[in-house]
Amino acid sequence: MKIYGSRFHGNPRRVSIFLAEKGIDVPFVEVDLRKGEHRTPEFLRRSPAAQVPVLELGDGTCLVETVAICRYFEELQPLPCLFGRTPLERAQVEMWQRLVEFNLYGPAREHFRHVSPHALPLEPRQIKEWGELNRERMLDGMTLLDRQLARTEFVAGSLYSIADITAFFTLEGLARLEGLEIGIRHPHLQHWYAAVSQRPSAIATRPPAR
Amino acid sequence: MKIYGSRFHGNPRRVSIFLAEKGIDVPFVEVDLRKGEHRTPEFLRRSPAAQVPVLELGDGTCLVETVAICRYFEELQPLPCLFGRTPLERAQVEMWQRLVEFNLYGPAREHFRHVSPHALPLEPRQIKEWGELNRERMLDGMTLLDRQLARTEFVAGSLYSIADITAFFTLEGLARLEGLEIGIRHPHLQHWYAAVSQRPSAIATRPPAR
Numbered sequence: 210m211k212i213y214g215s216r217f218h219g220n221p222r223r224v225s226i227f228l229a230e231k232g233i234d235v236p237f238v239e240v241d242l243r244k245g246e247h248r249t250p251e252f253l254r255r256s257p258a259a260q261v262p263v264l265e266l267g268d269g270t271c272l273v274e275t276v277a278i279c280r281y282f283e284e285l286q287p288l289p290c291l292f293g294r295t296p297l298e299r300a301q302v303e304m305w306q307r308l309v310e311f312n313l314y315g316p317a318r319e320h321f322r323h324v325s326p327h328a329l330p331l332e333p334r335q336i337k338e339w340g341e342l343n344r345e346r347m348l349d350g351m352t353l354l355d356r357q358l359a360r361t362e363f364v365a366g367s368l369y370s371i372a373d374i375t376a377f378f379t380l381e382g383l384a385r386l387e388g389l390e391i392g393i394r395h396p397h398l399q400h401w402y403a404a405v406s407q408r409p410s411a412i413a414t415r416p417p418a419r
Numbered sequence: 420m421k422i423y424g425s426r427f428h429g430n431p432r433r434v435s436i437f438l439a440e441k442g443i444d445v446p447f448v449e450v451d452l453r454k455g456e457h458r459t460p461e462f463l464r465r466s467p468a469a470q471v472p473v474l475e476l477g478d479g480t481c482l483v484e485t486v487a488i489c490r491y492f493e494e495l496q497p498l499p500c501l502f503g504r505t506p507l508e509r510a511q512v513e514m515w516q517r518l519v520e521f522n523l524y525g526p527a528r529e530h531f532r533h534v535s536p537h538a539l540p541l542e543p544r545q546i547k548e549w550g551e552l553n554r555e556r557m558l559d560g561m562t563l564l565d566r567q568l569a570r571t572e573f574v575a576g577s578l579y580s581i582a583d584i585t586a587f588f589t590l591e592g593l594a595r596l597e598g599l600e601i602g603i604r605h606p607h608l609q610h611w612y613a614a615v616s617q618r619p620s621a622i623a624t625r626p627p628a629r
Contacts, residue, residue, distance in 0.1 A: 257563055258522060270507070277514035284506030296494035297480070304487035312468060339549040353467055 211236045212278075213252075214261035217416040220275045221262035226374050227279045229410035231286055235264075276306065279371055291371050298368065305357070305365035305372035312350035314379040319343040347383075351395050358397035369405070377405045381415075421446045422488075423462075424471035427626040430485045431472035436584045437489045439620035441496055445474075486516065489581055501581050508578065515567070515575035515582035522560035524589040529553040557593075561605050568607035579615075587615045591625075 214221025216237040228235060240246045240261050247259045255271040256263045264272045264281065272278050283292045293299035322328045323340030354376060357364065364372040380402060383389045391399050405411060424431025426447040438445060450456045450471050457469045465481040466473045474482040474491065482488050493502045503509035532538045533550030564586060567574065574582040590612060593599045601609050615621060 257566065258518060266507075272510050272514055274514045274517040277510045277517060280513050281506060281510035284509060296491060297476075299494060300482050300487045300491035303490050304482055304484045307484040307487060308468060333552065333555070336546065336548050336552065338546050342543065342546065345543070356467065 210267055211238055211265050213238050213240050213255065213263040213265065215239055217414060219261065222414055223275045223374055223378050224262050224264075224278050225414045226378065226410045227291060227371065228282065229413050230289060230291060230369075230374075230408075231282060233282060233286060276371065290368070291374075293365070293368065293370065298366065302365045302368070302370045302372055306370070306375055308353065309350070309364060309372055309375045309379070312353055313347060314375055316343040316346035316350055317379050317383050320347060347389075351391065351398055355395040355398040358401045363401070369408075373401075373405055374410075377402070377411060381406065381411070420477055421448055421475050423448050423450050423465065423473040423475065425449055427624060429471065432624055433485045433584055433588050434472050434474075434488050435624045436588065436620045437501060437581065438492065439623050440499060440501060440579075440584075440618075441492060443492060443496060486581065500578070501584075503575070503578065503580065508576065512575045512578070512580045512582055516580070516585055518563065519560075519574060519582055519585045519589070522563055523557060524585055526553040526556035526560055527589050527593050530557060557599075561601065561608055565605040565608040568611045573611070579618075583611075583615055584620075587612070587621060591616065591621070 212221065212224060212235050214224070214237060216222065216225045221237065225237065240252070242261070246252060247256065247261060253259060255265060256273045258273070260273050262273070262275060262278060264278045266272075272281060280292065283290070291302075293302040320340050320343040323335045323343070324337060328335070354364065361367065363369045364376050380391060380398075391402055393399075422431065422434060422445050424434070424447060426432065426435045431447065435447065450462070452471070456462060457466065457471060463469060465475060466483045468483065470483050472483070472485060472488060474488045476482075482491060490502065493500070501512075503512040530550050530553040533545045533553070534547060538545070564574065571577065573579050574586050590601060590608075601612055603609075
């Protein structure tokens with residue numbers, strides 16, 4: 210079993226945080242996106258939409274999509290539980306995982322891809338107006354999360370879950386890449402962020418200093 | 420238990436197809452989006468991001484996000500199974516459910532919202548260039564699905580799943596709203612579509628003729 214992608218960057222980092230929480234060790238194989246290594250015919254056989262991460266199983270079966278890969282590991286090793294313990298909690302984790310993806314991670318990705326001069330050429334063309342609209346959305350997503358975290362310890366309730374991983378990974382990346390920090394308008398989000406950013410899974414997967 | 424949203428339209432229809440496949444009957448309560456009924460303070464207490472569908476449980480607990488609501492019903496009544504039967508199949512269903520959402524449903528929604536004069540005012544402003552870019556993406560998504568369906572009976576493999584529901588609901592909506600039809604470039608997708616569009620769950624949830 211191995212994972213194509215970087216342990217420290219982008220969506221593969223979401224998987225590496227997840228695996229660190231589970232205490233599962235899987236080798237990562239670097240894929241150089243700037244050199245287009247994700248677009249070779251060999252790689253496209255593993256990943257039809259040219260994405261990382263890819264989880265390759267021992268028999269050559271490949272899984273893509275971060276959350277699908279994480280769910281596979283949750284199925285193989287349920288504890289510690291990161292997708293919820295009861296039917297209702299599993300639905301609430303999925304609900305918040307999706308709310309974070311669509312209201313925070315997605316807008317942050319679109320903002321970066323369409324505004325930043327440092328974005329990889331992942332889009333056929335940058336549309337600045339779309340990028341700017343997504344900055345507004347991202348701030349709305351932070352407000353949505355702040356309101357939830359006024360009531361709960363973690364994003365989906367009392368359990369640290371994959372929804373926290375998606376939110377943390379987005380906010381740490383944003384802060385580094387865009388000079389965006391969680392401000393005083395979002396005190397509950399600040400408080401939560403201070404806690405989750407000190408978890409061993411966050412520290413072990415932080416990009417090494419150059 | 421009740422669901423806020425229309426049994427026949429938009430994301431709530433995804434839930435109603437899912438429930439029809441399961442043979443579960445839940446009352447739907449109409450929400451008039453054109454009148455802004457999803458933005459009243461009362462509704463926002465149920466749905467913090469002003470979305471439909473919302474599943475309200477007997478004790479007042481509310482769940483949003485289509486796939487989270489479907490997963491809750493899968494947990495309550497596992498058969499017939501629509502999220503996969505084994506750990507690997509569950510990961511593959513999640514993988515394809517997400518590939519369809521990000522490569523077909525998402526682009527179709529963005530295209531419609533940013534190009535169509537009939538779009539509800541869901542966006543602060545329409546960005547035509549973004550809408551047009553998503554038409555290209557949607558066609559790429561159809562190609563991705565066509566290649567998969569050359570090898571498998573259903574989107575995620577041998578099992579009809581929530582990934583088929585998301586793909587079917589998107590393509591039927593597209594054909595109706597945009598004059599987009601699955602063309603001869605995508606013969607496997609055409610073949611699959613002809614089959615799934617005749618399922619009782621598709622027929623029972625099709626909007627009634629006016």
